[in-house]
Amino acid sequence: MQQRDLANGKIWFNEALLTEDPNACFDIAYWQQQDRVIGSAQGRGTTWFIKGEKTEMALRHYRRGGLFGKLVADSYWFTGWQKTRSLQEFSLLQKLHEQGVKVPAPIAARAIKSGFTYRADILQQKIPHSQDLVGLLSQQTLSENLWHQIGQTIAQMHQAKVNHTDLNCHNILLEQQQQVWLIDFDKCYQQSGKGWQQGNLDRLLRSFNKEVTKRNIHFNQDNWQALLAGYRAK
Ligand SMILES: Nc1ncnc2c1ncn2[C@@H]1O[C@H](COP(=O)(O)OP(=O)(O)O)[C@@H](O)[C@H]1O
Ligand SMILES: [Mg+2]
Known part of the structure; x- marks a missing residue:
């Protein structure tokens, strides 16, 4: 730098x-x-x-x-x-x-x-040819494999000890509808210990549920379970 x-x-x-x-x-x-x-x-x-x-x-x-x-x-x-x-x-x-x-x-x-x-x-x-999860899920469902990958990517971020204090479905991008990216790290920081990881996941789930109510996005409990399975597998 x-x-x-x-x-x-x-x-x-x-x-x-x-x-x-x-x-x-x-x-x-x-x-x-x-x-x-x-x-x-x-x-x-x-x-x-x-x-x-x-x-x-x-x-x-x-x-x-x-x-x-x-x-x-x-x-x-x-x-x-x-x-x-x-x-x-x-x-x-x-x-x-x-x-x-x-x-x-x-x-x-x-x-x-x-x-x-x-x-x-x-x-x-700039992540090329990307769309945020809300935009994408307004139009279509995602494969189980992609939900898995989203969980894996979040787990990798947590393994790097990064607390994403604004983890929501607007801050997850999909490139070409297949590669998962995380964005918007303003006010985020590294942290050790436990507890905050679950906090990130809780916030993300709330944001999916909010968009279901607001925009009727394609999201259900199976999708969330697939995301969690990917998260735990990492
Ligand atoms: N690196 C990037 N590559 C592609 N799109 C991006 C990138 N950064 C931001 N965007 C787009 O801009 C939007 C707003 O950016 P973001 O960094 O989340 O700022 P904020 O939510 O604070 O306004 C994102 O939801 C995304 O659609
Ligand atoms: Mg944002």
């Missing part, structure tokens, strides 16, 4: 994946001018998809949700560069990626300080 110091901030990046200017790569206008924006997705904010020289990328600005977010939309209290949301997520993705867990490779992260607070951005590898 390379680091670049700015007057009021820092940039961390992987030069094997980013050949463009690290100072400009978090600026959506920079990519628009070159006609390299290939799409976007709407979550808390907008995630932009960009055609980089090395790989397709996903660009996200860190934003708060909820009521508090209406007051301070994208500012976070600064307590050191190591603790910024962007560097934390970058480092966690790097660890998981190195251990062979299917997560996007981190490409670049930035934090810019103003007074006691900072704003942050992250650039990651």
Whole structure:
């Protein structure tokens, strides 16, 4: 990982994946001018998809949700560069990626300080030809084998001691409807001990059930049992 110091901030990046200017790569206008924006997705904010020289990328600005977010939309209290949301997520993705867990490779992260607070951005590898589980399950069922694989991928993440504090069916992607990827590691962290793993699974089950009510997605108890079987087999 390379680091670049700015007057009021820092940039961390992987030069094997980013050949463009690290100072400009978090600026959506920079990519628009070159006609390299290939799409976007709407979550808390907008995630932009960009055609980089090395790989397709996903660009996200860190934003708060909820009521508090209406007051301070994208500012976070600064307590050191190591603790910024962007560097934390970058480092966690790097660890998981190195251990062979299917997560996007981190490409670049930035934090810019103003007074006691900072704003942050992250650039990651875009998972090609992917769809999130909610989108997919709105249209079709998944094979038992795929449910198994989802469980296995979660188990691999847990073996790397990573607590995904927002594990829900929007944060699981399927590439070409066959390869499972986990995304959205903002605020996630490594943890030892027991208990929190079950917490991740409980949250995921709640999110499936919620989408059944909301969108009538294809999900039933057999699917969940297949996921758990895959999880335990790993
Ligand atoms: N690396 C990626 N590759 C492909 N799609 C992505 C990637 N990161 C995010 N997305 C898409 O953008 C959506 C929102 O991104 P996410 O990181 O989950 O942010 P949030 O949920 O905080 O808004 C995801 O549900 C997914 O559809
Ligand atoms: Mg998300």
